[in-house]
Amino acid sequence: MLQTQNNTPASSSRPSPAELTGQVIDAACKAGADAAEAVFGESRSLSIGVRKGAVETIESDETSDLGLRVFVGQKQAVVSVSEFSPRTLERLVERCVAMARIAPDDAYTGLADKALLYSGHSDGLDIFDSTELNAETLKDRALSAEAAGVALDQALQSDSASAGRVQSRWFMQTSDGFSGAQASSLFFQSARLIATDANGGMERDGEGRSTRHYADLPSPEDTGRIAGERTMKALGARKIDSQKASVIFEARSAKSLIGLFLGAVSGPSVARGSSYLKDRLGQAVFGSQINIIDDPLRVRGLGSGYYDDEGVTASVRHLIENGVLTTWLLNTASARQLGMVSTGHASRSLANPAGVSAHNVVLEAGKRSLADAQAAAGKGVIITSMFGPSVNGDTGDWSAGASGFWFENGEVQYPVNELTVAGNLIDIFSRLEPLSDLEIRGTLDTPSILVDSLSLGGK
Secondary structure, three states: OOOOOOOOOOOOOOOHHHHHHHHHHHHHHHHOEEEEEEEEEEEEEEEEEEOOEEEEEEEEEEEEEEEEEEEOOOOEEEEEOOOOOOOHHHHHHHHHHHHHOOOOOOOOOOOOOHHEEEEOOOOOOOOOOOOOOHHHHHHHHHHHHHHHOOOOOOOOEEEEEEEEEEEEEEEEEOOOOOOEEEEEEEEEEEEEEEEEEEOOEEEEEEEEEEEEOOHHOOOHHHHHHHHHHHHHOOOOOOOOOOOEEEEOOOOHHHHHHHHHHHHHHHHHHHHHHHOOOOOOOOEEEEOOOOOOOOOOOOOOOOOOOOEEOOOEEEOOEEEOOOEOOOEEEEOOOHHHHHHOOOOOOOEEEOOOOOEEOOEEEEEEEOOHHHHHHHHHOOOOOEEEEEEEEEEEEOOOEEEEEEEEEEEEEOEEEEEEEEEEEEEEEEHHHHHHHEEOOOHHHOOOOOOOEEEEEEEEEEE
């Protein structure tokens, strides 16, 4: 029988994460599992949402969950629980092993290769800030962001504003000896505003930031001001004629293009044969000046970690080097299916087997400024937001709804909306030019991107 022991501080009767995961792994192996992996995660979060000067939402959450993955031969199963009594843990093990025994065979399943597992320290990335922000402080930040935005112009009103914080801890252990712990924090704030013109036309836009450390957040007034400026600039948007023209994807929309690239180099997609880049490994996919780097070791990075969610060591990788596609994003299963080695990109929840995700991806900046690119292009569209993307995974044909600004003679003329932009991603990747306005903010950062000719659908 599984036993719980009070080896934790006096404020809690629950065993430590190492004890909990160790107990269920031992029990699973005794119950017939050939190998097992357990993950314990807990988080504490608080967020405040405001609208028109009043609190609209208060969300507070404290969760603790334990996930168990077991392997019986080439079969696997995953089960999670959020209550940790001895009987619950016994049922967890029983159910997980029983499910694995009747699961279909998977030739590529199993724990990560021991030679790839991380074995160093895990405290140098500075991704945890213990600062406690109470509800009053978060309310004040959200209200300040909202007030700073609507104060810019009487045409502005609030759609929403929010501020919050999250603190999380994660502990993982496997039956072949790996164990690792990580604590992280997140602080965030945002403002979204509505602008209305004299004819009743309405536009929405906003700004938001997330950081590992509270001190790295910009002032809420800056967040609100940027949201207000963006919203006012979008007011009075027009439709344009359908045509082919140069397109500049502003940095915040350019991320979605590189995100589509990351999806196409995901190991599971490649292994299924459902990626339009599946035959392009080792070939030039972008122009020779293009570099895309994934850096899991960035200090205070939102995607930083010394190892992935299977315990495999994470390292800095040039996904694109001088235009050439150098690697897939691989977890253990997709690596085995492709006859390769995991790249440390496994990502999982406690209730599912590992998928794949990148860490901190950056498209390196180019040399030309946004203004220089506009001048050189002459006329075209600057896209500031996109929505409703459609992608053919086999061919790379892509389209998305968009809004932004029309420019001529290198100068912005007026905002535009109800626009569709379309092309083939393989062609777009080969021709895009990154500009010089790169800012490191999240897990995927790019400068603005120029593509010299794309199809635009308008009126």
